Structure formats: C-alpha cells, structure tokens
Amino acid sequence: MIDTKALREKILDLAIRGKLVPQDSNDEPTSVLLERIRAQKQQMVKEGKLKAKDIKNDTIIFKGEDNLHYEQFQDGTVKCIEDEIPFEVPEGWAWTRLCSVSYDLPYGTSKKSSTNGKIAVLRMGNLQNGEIDYSDLVYSSDEEDIKKYYLIRGDLLFNRTNSIELVGKTSVYRGDIPAIYAGYLIRIRSSLNYEYLNAVMNSSYAREYCTSVRTDAVNQSNINATKLGHFLIAIPSKSEQKRIGEKISESIKVINIIEQEKLDLQTMATNVKSKILDLAIRGKLVPQDPNDEPASVLLERIRSEKEELIKQGKIKRDKKESVIFKGEDNSYYEKFGEKLPAGWVVTNFGTFLEYEQPTKYIVSDTNYKSSYKTPVLTAGKSFILGYTNETDNVFDDSPVIIFDDFTTESKFVNFPFKVKSSAMKILHINTDLVFPLYAFYLMQTTEIDHENHQRYWISTYSQERVALPPLNEQKRILAKLEYYFTLLDQIQ
Secondary structure, three states: OOOHHHHHHHHHHHHHOOOOOOOOOOOOOHHHHHHHHHHHHHHHHHOOOOOHHHOOOOOEEEEOOOOOEEEEOOOOOEEEOHHHOOOOOOOOOEEEEHHHHEOOOOEOEOOOEEOOOOOEEEOHHHEEOOEEOOOOOEEEOOOOOOHHHOOOOOOEEEEOEEOOOOOOOEEEOOOOOOEEEEOOEEEEOEOOOHHHHHHHHOOHHHHHHHHHHOEEEOOEEEOOHHHHHOOEEEEOOHHHHHHHHHHHHHHHHHHHHHHHHHHHHHHHHHHHHHHHHHHHHOOOOOOOOOOOOOHHHHHHHHHHHHHHHHHOOOOOOOOOOOOOOOOOOOHHHHHHOOOOOOOOEEEEHHHHEEEEOOHHHEOOOOOOOOOOOEEEEOOOOOOEEEEEOOOOOOEOOOOEEEEEOOOOOEEEEOOOEEEOOOOEEEEEEOOOOOOHHHHHHHHHOOOOOOOOOOOHHHHOHHHOEEEEOOHHHHHHHHHHHHHHHHHHHHHO
16 A cells, blocks of 8 residues: 655655756746845844844855855854755755744743633644644633734744654644644744745654754753754745645645545455454354364363362362353343354353463563563553563563453563553463464454443453354464455555
C-alpha cells in the first residue's frame, strides 16, 4: 500500500530543493525580493511597528567570486558559511536565515484558557499535517492584552517545546476562525508565500535542524526563537514560490484522497478479520472431523491428572475452579446463540490459562534507548514502550499472553521481555488443551462489561465461558486464519 507519509515528505523535499516545478528565467531575481524585505523591515522599525532588536540578527547571505557562500552581519563583518549550506539549489535561488525574512518570532499567550471564552486559543494539538485542526478548541478566559496574539491569514505556528517527536510541528493559519495562540508556540509571519514557507517548515530538512539544535530538559525538548531564527532557508523567486505552493496544494489533495481510501480499506479489512474470527470460534470456518478426539475427553483427562497431583500433595486445589457441563436442556449453549458442533466443549479461560503476577519482571530503568535489546511491554495499544539494558529477571518462557487487569487488553508474546506495570497478568497457556495462538484469538473475541477499578482476571475474565474445539480442529482453524489474514494484509 502507498506510504502517504513518505509521499508527503518526498513532495516537500522536492519543493524546497527546486525540483517540484520548473524555473522561469523571466521571474524577478530572489536577491531583489530579499532586498525589498530588508527595506520593508527597516521602515517598520522607523514606524514603530517593529523594534530594533527584531532586526538585529538579520544578515545577508551571498555567493562570493570563489562560488562559496558568505554571510554579512549587521556590523559589516563577513564570514564564510559554505559548510552550513545543506544542499544545492537552482540558479537564481538564494539562502537566508528565517529571522531575516520574518518580522519577529514572538511566543504566544501564557494566560489560562477555558471552554467558554470568546476567542479560540490554538495549541500544539491543533497542529496537524501542516494544517490547523479545529476539532478540540479551548478559548481565552482573559480578554485583556490578547490583541498582540491575534493571528492573520498566512501566519505559521511552530511548536517550540514538548517531546522530541513534537518539537518543530508547524501549521499554517488560514483565517478560518478568529484565534490567538498558546505560549509554547512561536508565530512565524513573513512576506514569503506562506504555502512555500509551510512546506519548508514541514520538510525532513527542517525536522533534522530541530533535532540538531533542541535543548533537552526534564524529559522535554525545546527550541527558542533565537535558534528558530537561525534556520537556513532556500528561497526561490516570488513567482516560483507561488507555483510551488499551488503544486503542493494539488498534490496534498490527491494524497488526502489516497489516505481516506487507505483508512476505508483498513476498516473494511479489520471488519472482515473480526467476521472470520467470529466464524472460527463458532465452528463454521473449517469442517469438523469425526475422528478428532472430543475436547471434553481431553478436558476430563487433564482433570483426572490434576486430581491425582492434588492427592499426592504436589499442587493445591483451586477454590475458584469450576466444571462446566451440558445439561439435558443444552443450556450452556445459550451464550453462543446456537448449538456448537460435536466434539466441542464449553469451558472457561481459567481452565487453560494460569496467571502470574509480573512483579519480578518490572523494569527499574525507565530511560529507554533503542540500542538496548530487551523490549519493555504493556498490554495496551502501545505494546512495546521502549527497551531496557537490564539483564536480571527477563521473562523468556514464551509464548504467553500479557493481559491488562484493568482494561482487558491482551497481547500475544513469543519473545523475551520485561514489563512496565504490575497491573498486567502474564497468562501461561496449557498447551495440552489449546494452541497458544488460538487461546489469544479467543481472548480477542471475548468481551465483558467493564466496571471502574475492577481487577478483571480474578473477578470476571478467568470465569468467562468459551467454546473449545478439539486440538486437531484448532490446528486447522489456525491454518485457515493465517491464510485469510495474510491475504487481507496483502490487499492492504
């Protein structure tokens, strides 16, 4: 399936290198544009619209007779910066610092927000894929001194702090609703075409810069206005900026359509997988074989072996253990809505899954690094939270199922690991009764009513009734599931 994220990045990468649209020799030279911006900013200082400090770091970057890049500073000094130039650009383009083509780089308001104010306060969460997402808004709760934070169409918002992945997120404000912006954002206002500048700020080149200059503190990263202003940008003519912006807009529309179709296909595939699993656990996915040993016979044999071990004092009786049997009225089939195939048996999870508290496997080192080998797991959606270099008490008796005792999320694990929290259970699987992966699929298809702050395994989930086919039929079901799931994955 098309990697739309990589496609976006490629388009932006081509755009900022002058490879997305052809150059036109009739365009006004970029040097003339930059000179006009410098004159405009100086006039704004005279008129009091900017302060002298807002232009003190503005510089002029040019090519010398030796074809190397030089930078001229306010005091007249000149420095060769050839080693800073990241890539080649077409003839007629020019390099500049972001501060030299923006009016200033102010932080947003630090005043508290509420849900019932009058003007929207855009935050980091509203910056999505270069655009403003208005689905989760807060509003200014203080009407005083917010005028200077008002946004105008074409302003860019840059996220200056938070996690490594989020620092540098940039989106363009298109004036859809009146809005101001929060204190951990920086406003970028410029005479450049905002579509082109937005492309630059969302490129992989910009992300690499943000990664190289960020400051880490208290598990967060930060980029201040000075570092942002130092960012080098390749500038084409005003006309080419417009052509690039239009081409990007056209391309993004197509990518958005592809992304939506991709989401629709993924949803469809997920629904089909759920239906296939539903057929599997009801005995309708593969034909039954009358020669298979009934699951009830296997279950009874295991109970007899367990009783013998209890008599010998080798194990203790589980006080919560129960025996589920079919009455004359077939009442235990009521849960499934229909009579199950011959050879199947109704039992509960506790019959073939034995839990272990993972206390001794909990990590103490939470500063995960990708170079560490042992995954740190959670049963939730994140699954692999990171990695650890701790070598003591690594769980390696796989395969098992890890089960979140508060949310009923579960994951199938067939590799060594450590865990983050004791809220999980490690569920050992009785392979005499069930194939490990089949047990996991059964858990995926079994839902229970959630109640707050309940430990589900002991109180509810272990006693949940499930239908179990003979081992040979489980094997046939797993083979068919693998076939269908692989086919669906290939379609996706």
